Amino acid sequence: MPAKLIVGTQWGDEGKAKVIDYLAKETEIVVRYQGGANAGHTVKVGEDKYIFRLIPSGILYPRTICVLGGGMVIDPDAMFAEIEELEAKGIHVAGRLRIADNAHLLMPYHKEIDVLTEEASGAHKIGTTKRGIGACYSDKVNRQGIRISMLYNESFYTEILPRLIEQKNNFLTKVYNAKPVVFETIKEKLLTLREKIRDMVINVPYYLNMELASGKQILLEGAQGTMLDLDFGTYPYVTSSNPTTGGALAGSGISFRYLEDVIGICKAYSTRVGEGPYPTEIFGEEGEALRKAGNEFGSVTGRPRRCGWFDVEVVRHAARINGLSALALTKIDVLDNLETIKVATGYELNGKRIDYFPSCSVNDVKVIYEEFPGWQEPTSHITKLKNLPKNTRKYIDALAKYCGVPIQWISVGPGRESTIALK
Ligand code: GDP
Ligand code: IMO
Ligand code: MG
Numbered sequence: 068m069p070a071k072l073i074v075g076t077q078w079g080d081e082g083k084a085k086v087i088d089y090l091a092k093e094t095e096i097v098v099r100y101q102g103g104a105n106a107g108h109t110v111k112v113g114e115d116k117y118i119f120r121l122i123p124s125g126i127l128y129p130r131t132i133c134v135l136g137g138g139m140v141i142d143p144d145a146m147f148a149e150i151e152e153l154e155a156k157g158i159h160v161a162g163r164l165r166i167a168d169n170a171h172l173l174m175p176y177h178k179e180i181d182v183l184t185e186e187a188s189g190a191h192k193i194g195t196t197k198r199g200i201g202a203c204y205s206d207k208v209n210r211q212g213i214r215i216s217m218l219y220n221e222s223f224y225t226e227i228l229p230r231l232i233e234q235k236n237n238f239l240t241k242v243y244n245a246k247p248v249v250f251e252t253i254k255e256k257l258l259t260l261r262e263k264i265r266d267m268v269i270n271v272p273y274y275l276n277m278e279l280a281s282g283k284q285i286l287l288e289g290a291q292g293t294m295l296d297l298d299f300g301t302y303p304y305v306t307s308s309n310p311t312t313g314g315a316l317a318g319s320g321i322s323f324r325y326l327e328d329v330i331g332i333c334k335a336y337s338t339r340v341g342e343g344p345y346p347t348e349i350f351g352e353e354g355e356a357l358r359k360a361g362n363e364f365g366s367v368t369g370r371p372r373r374c375g376w377f378d379v380e381v382v383r384h385a386a387r388i389n390g391l392s393a394l395a396l397t398k399i400d401v402l403d404n405l406e407t408i409k410v411a412t413g414y415e416l417n418g419k420r421i422d423y424f425p426s427c428s429v430n431d432v433k434v435i436y437e438e439f440p441g442w443q444e445p446t447s448h449i450t451k452l453k454n455l456p457k458n459t460r461k462y463i464d465a466l467a468k469y470c471g472v473p474i475q476w477i478s479v480g481p482g483r484e485s486t487i488a489l490k
Contacts, residue, residue, distance in 0.1 A: 069279060069282065069284045070285045070286075070325040070327060071284075072287040072312060073287065073289055073330050073332060074289040074292070074315070074332070074391075075290075075310060076292060076293050076333040076381065076386070076389075077293070077338070077378075078291075078292050078337070078338065078345075080107070080292075080340065080365075081397060082395075082397030082478055082481075083124075083332045084109055085397065085481060085483075085486075086332050086478065086486075087108070087286060087288050089486050090330075091124065091125035091128055091286055096133075096275070096278060096284070096286070097125030097126075097131055097133050097287075097288055098123065098133075098134040098136050099121070099122075099123045099133075099134070099135055099136055099139055100138045100287055100289070100319040101136070101138040101290060101291075101309060101310055102291055102308050103120075103121060103173055103199075103200050104120040104121050104145040104146075104196075104198045105200045105290070105306060106119070106120055106121075106367070108124050108288075109366050109481070110127060112482070121149055122150070123288050124288060125288070126153065126158060127158060132163055132164075134165045134166075134275070134319075135167060135170055136167050137168075137318060137320060138314060138318020139167070140173045140177075140207070141166065141171065142173040142177075143260050143263075145173075145198075147263075164267050166215060166267045166268050167215065167268075167269070168268050169271070170215050171206070171213065171214055172215060172257075172260075173199050174213065176202075177199030178198060180199070181197050181201060183243045183245060185197065187243070193303065193341060200306060200308075205307070211234060213228075216268070218260065219261060224258075228253070228257070271319065272320025275319060276325070279322075279325045285321070287315045287319055289311075290310060291306045292385075293310065293331075293388060293389065294381060294384075295310060296308075297309055298311075299388050301343045302426075304341065304342050304344065311385075311388050311389050312326075312390055328393060329389050329391050330391070330394070331385050332394075332395050332397060333377075333382050333385075333394055334377070334397050335462075336361070336376055336398070336408075337381070338361070338373060338374050338375070340365050340368070340373070346378060346380075346411065346414070347409075347411045347434055348374070348375040349374055349375050358371060360401045360403075360404065376409045376410060376411055377410045377411065378410075378411040382466075382472075383422075392472075393473055393475035394476075395475065396463060398478065399479055400479045403441075403444065404441070404443060407441055408438070408439045408441055409436045409437070410436065410437050410439060410469070411434045411436055412435055413434075413435040416428060416431060417431070420435075439462050440458050441458065447479050449479055450484075455477075474489065475488070476488055
C-alpha cells in the first residue's frame with residue numbers, strides 16, 4: 068500500500084515542505100490535494116530556497132510527477148508565475164505537471180471578495196492570506212464555481228458563464244459597491260487558459276489509483292494544518308478546506324485502502340498566523356525572541372507569526388483525527404538557546420480537567436504546563452539521535468509519550484541534510 072500522507076498537526080507552517088522534500092526522493096508522484104496559493108511551502112537545497120504555493124514540493128526531483136488535485140482552488144496567474152520562476156531557476160516543470168479536471172479555478176474576483184470581506188469584518192476579520200480562498204470555496208459549495216473541465220464545454224461560455232458573472236456583479240456592486248467585472252475579459256482569459264493547460268488536465272482519481280495499482284509510490288502533500296481545518300480547527304478562524312486525512316482522500320480521489328502512513332508534521336514549539344484562539348501563545352519579549360530565533364515570518368504574506376509553546380492537546384487532536392502513524396518533529400534547533408522550555412500537557416475547562424481539544428470555548432481553557440530544562444548548545448550539525456544533547460532527547464521522548472505517536476524524524480535545520488531519521 069504505497070501512498071503516504073503528510074499533514075500539518077498545528078496551525079500550518081510546521082515545515083511540511085522540508086519533510087516532503089526529504090521523503091520525495093523515494094517517491095514517483097507528489098499530489099497537493101487541497102488549498103491554493105494561501106500555502107507557502109519552503110524547501111532549502113544548498114544555498115537555494117524555493118517557496119511553493121500551488122506546485123507540489125516534489126517538483127525539485129527531475130523525474131517526479133506533480134499533481135494538483137481536485138480539492139484544490141487554482142489561481143492560474145499564481146500557477147504560471149510559479150512555473151516561470153521555477154523554469155528560470157532551471158527546474159523543468161513542463162511535462163511533469165498534471166491538473167485535476169475537477170479542481171476549481173480561483174478567479175480575480177475571488178481575491179477581490181476576500182479582501183473586501185476582510186475589510187468589512189473589522190474586529191471580526193479572520194486574518195486571511197487574501198488569496199481568495201474562502202470566496203472560491205464558497206462558490207464551489209454554492210455550486211457557482213468554475214471547474215477546470217467546464218472550460219472545454221462550449222455551452223459553458225454561452226449558458227453558464229454569463230449567469231455566473233451576472234451573479235458575481237450583483238454581489239460586487241450591491242453588497243460592496245465595487246466595480247463590476249467584464250464578461251468578455253473573463254471569457255477571453257478562460258479561452259486562453261484552456262489552451263495553455265490542455266495537455267496537463269487529467270482525470271486524477273483514475274490516474275492515481277491506476278498508478279497505485281501498478282505499485283507506484285505516491286506522496287500526498289497537505290497544506291495548512293489540522294487546527295486550520297474547516298471542521299476540526301478553531302472555527303471560524305480556519306481556512307476553507309480540510310487539510311486532514313478526510314480532505315486528502317476527497318481532494319485526491321485515491322482509495323483509502325492505499326493509504327499506508329499518515330505522517331504528522333509538528334514544530335518543536337508552535338506558531339500561528341492570522342487571528343483566532345491560541346492557548347499557548349507567548350507574548351512580549353519572550354515571544355519576540357522565539358520569533359527571531361525561528362525566523363517566524365509568513366512565507367506568503369511576510370506577516371510575523373505568533374509564537375507559542377508546544378501544545379500536546381493540539382497534536383493529540385491531530386493524531387486522533389488524522390490517524391497519525393508517525394510524527395516528524397521540526398525546528399528543534401530553534402530552541403537551542405533556551406534555559407527552560409515549557410510544554411502544555413493538558414487543559415482545564417470550568418475547573419475540570421479535559422483531555423480533548425474543545426470545539427469552542429478555546430479561549431476559556433486554563434493551560435497546564437510542564438517545564439523542561441533546555442540544552443543550550445547547538446544541534447543543527449547533528450545527524451544521529453545518540454549525538455543530540457541529553458536534554459534534547461529527554462524533551463523529544465516526552466513529546467512522543469505525551470502525544471502517543473512515535474517520532475520518526477527530527478529536523479534540526481531547513482536543509483535536506485539537517486534531518487535525523489530514527490529508523
Ligand atoms: P510549511 O508551510 O509547513 O511547509 O512550512 P513553511 O515553509 O511555511 O515554514 C517553515 C520554515 O521553517 C521554512 O522557512 C523552513 O525553511 C524552515 N525550517 C523547516 N525545518 C526547519 C528546521 O528544522 N530548523 C529550522 N531552523 N528551520 C526549519
Ligand atoms: P501552509 O500550507 C499558516 C491561515 C491564514 C488565516 C487562515 C485563513 O504554508 O502551512 P485563508 O487565506 O486560507 O482563507 O486564511 O488560515 N493560513 C495559513 N497559516 N500556513 C498556511 O499554509 C496557511 N494558509 C492559510 O493566516 O489565519
Ligand atoms: Mg507555510
